[in-house]
Amino acid sequence: MPLLEVDxxxxxxxxxxxxxxxxxGVSFSVDRGRTLGIVGESGSGKSVATQTIVGLTRGARVSGRATLDGENLLGADPDTLRRIxxxxxxMIFQDPLSSLHPYxxxxxxxxxxxxxxxxxxxKAAARQRAVExxxxxxxxxxxxxxxxxxxxFSGGMRQRVMIAMAMALNPSVLVADExxxxxxxxxxxxxxxVMRDVQREFGTAIILITHDLGVVADMADEVVVMYGGQVMERAERxxxxxxxxxxxxxGLLNSLPTSGGRxxxxxxxxxxxxxxxxxPGCPFEPRCVYAFDKCSEKPPPVEIPAPGVHTSSCHLPVERADRPRLEAS
Incomplete structure (x- = not known):
């Protein structure tokens, strides 16, 4: 059973x-000692999904299920969420200067x-732990x-402070948002x-939210690609x-600079x-070079391009050989 499961x-x-x-309709899971990378453009729903799990999206209408060690987080009361x-x-947020109180x-x-x-x-014991x-x-x-x-502190040092604060109570899951x-x-x-060292020492599960595929290649064990509030693809790194x-x-991979700058x-x-x-159909259809009529008519099924955890929400066949013909049509 996964440590954290969102359905x-x-x-x-x-x-x-x-x-x-x-x-x-976002679903994902992460196990102890593993890193899940969540990637996608700004506005794809990456941060909202993870912040909702811990009750940080006030006023939102929420449905679905999110369990941590079998405990349902979405149905938890405010006191329980504060304890969790x-x-x-x-949590490590994107801007440590705004996350830390300046006074x-x-x-x-x-x-x-x-x-x-x-x-x-x-206070003395807590201060000693803070120093450590x-x-x-x-x-x-x-x-x-x-x-x-x-x-x-510099920007990098402030981020280290945020990591120290996030790990102060040895949580089982660390959510790092950009x-x-x-x-x-x-x-x-x-x-x-630093995050890798923390994971090795404590067996922490990490959810790494980023738009930087280089960071994902360096850190993640498994990757979820989000677009338009939905999971487009999920696979091992x-x-x-x-x-x-x-x-x-x-498209995300093709937009990366090539080695040597050529x-x-x-x-x-x-x-x-x-x-x-x-x-009404696939959210990526207006920008997709392979789009055909079906893509704009109904949501695509979740196909399985490969054995294991690899899934893709797309009308395209699993076999990639027909793509050039679709792109040319």
């Missing part, structure tokens, strides 16, 4: 312009989080830096190394990179669909 998750928001169907957040599911020292914030979940822990956590994630001179404010955005490649590599099936996945980038033409009035 047929739907999330929508009421707006003056209509109902935004941000997540539409931090203790069982740690309080980083050590105070880690200490308060520890004591909020462990009422019997003294900062040292574990590579903060130099942690006994001194613990009394610094967030603005006194943890390397706006970091240079050297700092990015250091942050990913190597399977997805070398034997992908869905045209959207193909060749022309091939962007995906068009823009993502409106989630207020999503297309």
């Amino acid at each position: 047929d998750l739907h999330v929508s928001f009421g707006t003056p312009d209509g109902v935004v169907r941000a997540v539409r 957040r931090g203790a069982k599911i740690g 309080y020292k980083v050590g105070w914030q880690i200490v308060e989080m520890i004591r909020a979940h462990e009422r019997g822990t003294s 956590l900062l040292d574990a994630v590579g903060i130099p001179s942690p006994r001194t830096r613990i009394d610094n404010y967030p603005h006194e 943890p390397t955005t706006a970091l240079d490649v050297t700092v990015q590599a250091q942050v990913l190394d 190597r399977e997805l990179f070398y034997r992908n099936h869905h045209p959207y996945t193909e 060749g022309k980038l091939t962007p995906i033409a068009g823009t993502p669909p409106s989630m207020i009035t999503p297309p």
